Amino acid sequence: MEQSLSYIINQLGEDRELYYGAVSPPIIQSTNFCFNTVQAMRNRLKEEFCAPFYTRGYNPTVAIVRKKIAALESAEDCMLFSSGSAAIASAVIAVLKQGDHVVCVKKPYSWTNQLFQTLLKRFGVETDFIDGTDPHNFEKAIRPNTALFFLESPNSMTFELQDISAVVAIAKNHGITTMIDNSYATPLHQKPIEMGVDIVCHSATKYFSGHSDVVAGAVCGSKAFIDRLFSHELMTLGAIISPHDAWQLMKGMRTLPIRMERVNKTTAQVVKFLENHPKIQKIHYPFSEKHPQFTLAKKQMKGSGGMFSIQIKTDNYDGIERFCDNLNHFLLACSWGGFESLAFPVCAFTDTKEEYKYDIPWNLVRIYIGLEDADELITDLKQALDKV
Numbered sequence: 001m002e003q004s005l006s007y008i009i010n011q012l013g014e015d016r017e018l019y020y021g022a023v024s025p026p027i028i029q030s031t032n033f034c035f036n037t038v039q040a041m042r043n044r045l046k047e048e049f050c051a052p053f054y055t056r057g058y059n060p061t062v063a064i065v066r067k068k069i070a071a072l073e074s075a076e077d078c079m080l081f082s083s084g085s086a087a088i089a090s091a092v093i094a095v096l097k098q099g100d101h102v103v104c105v106k107k108p109y110s111w112t113n114q115l116f117q118t119l120l121k122r123f124g125v126e127t128d129f130i131d132g133t134d135p136h137n138f139e140k141a142i143r144p145n146t147a148l149f150f151l152e153s154p155n156s157m158t159f160e161l162q163d164i165s166a167v168v169a170i171a172k173n174h175g176i177t178t179m180i181d182n183s184y185a186t187p188l189h190q191k192p193i194e195m196g197v198d199i200v201c202h203s204a205t206k207y208f209s210g211h212s213d214v215v216a217g218a219v220c221g222s223k224a225f226i227d228r229l230f231s232h233e234l235m236t237l238g239a240i241i242s243p244h245d246a247w248q249l250m251k252g253m254r255t256l257p258i259r260m261e262r263v264n265k266t267t268a269q270v271v272k273f274l275e276n277h278p279k280i281q282k283i284h285y286p287f288s289e290k291h292p293q294f295t296l297a298k299k300q301m302k303g304s305g306g307m308f309s310i311q312i313k314t315d316n317y318d319g320i321e322r323f324c325d326n327l328n329h330f331l332l333a334c335s336w337g338g339f340e341s342l343a344f345p346v347c348a349f350t351d352t353k354e355e356y357k358y359d360i361p362w363n364l365v366r367i368y369i370g371l372e373d374a375d376e377l378i379t380d381l382k383q384a385l386d387k388v
Helices: 005-010 038-045 060-072 084-095 110-123 136-141 164-174 223-237 243-253 256-275 294-300 317-325 374-385
Strands: 077-081 101-105 126-130 146-152 177-181 199-203 217-221 280-284 307-312 342-345 364-368
Touching: 005 060, 005 256, 060 077, 060 217, 060 243, 077 084, 077 223, 084 110, 084 146, 084 177, 084 199, 084 217, 084 223, 101 110, 110 126, 110 146, 126 136, 136 164, 146 164, 164 177, 217 223, 256 280, 256 307, 256 374, 307 317, 317 342, 317 364, 317 374
Parallel strands: 101 126, 101 146, 146 177, 177 199
Antiparallel strands: 077 217, 199 217, 280 307, 307 364, 342 364
């Protein structure tokens, strides 16, 4: 039976009779769990994946959040990690072996890029980065040893999408595993597993947490895959989330639907203002009617997140810096997904325009819309753009 969003967030996994009827589940901070007999200990070791023995493997507080995120993603199971990058790296390593080949979309999250470009290359894994806006590019990149298609839809800097169903069809035809970073859309707005994707990853630091106070990651997939991920990558690498952070994550998830609703509404208003501003060269936002993949966005996403990027009309870094330095209601910071609005200029990567060598336009500023009033944010952006 399909579970409602309200039930998943507020009740699923919360067996209150086990902890004195407490409305808010307790933080089971203990690292160790004891037994009355050797036989009881022996039996628990056989089921360490699904019952308390040692917190690196299973923790009751963490288990509640695992159930909730798995249900939100329509997945059989979920594993939590200490960061989004740990979740992605562990899941990728679980799929690959020496000599395998990966097809990944261009311009993925920076540490996903590092994983494929640097770390895995040391172990004989090769990666081709392709323009994922055309599904045929995935098929053209396939080699006899291709083991993984890695998607990020939308991309988190320039917001290109992939036609998820089309890419999945190609992968299944060739026996290739599919994996996607779904951090931007969240399962409220995009359900990759229902479209046939094998593995879904999240930076739970972002919308799941929602308060900029927890670093965490999640991997969702089949019970068999999560079991294997637990037994090998999680237990070996040990990149676990703490019980306290899991509890914080659960608290943030309580308000996920209403936060996403507010962010969506405000973002649409802000984008509409910026689309017609003379100092904006280009705006990257999937749910803008001017976005080249707007039709695809409406087809496979129920809504969009609060993040987009703008390219500012200016000849040098000075114009970008004047814009950013004059913002009053946007914090200059990385990450996103919290209650506060943010601005992240890619020109911060280098001291001068001449040194800038990245494949993202140097005049791009990523904007994240938080929970502030739309009029307040628009007024702030207007006065800052006047300084360019």
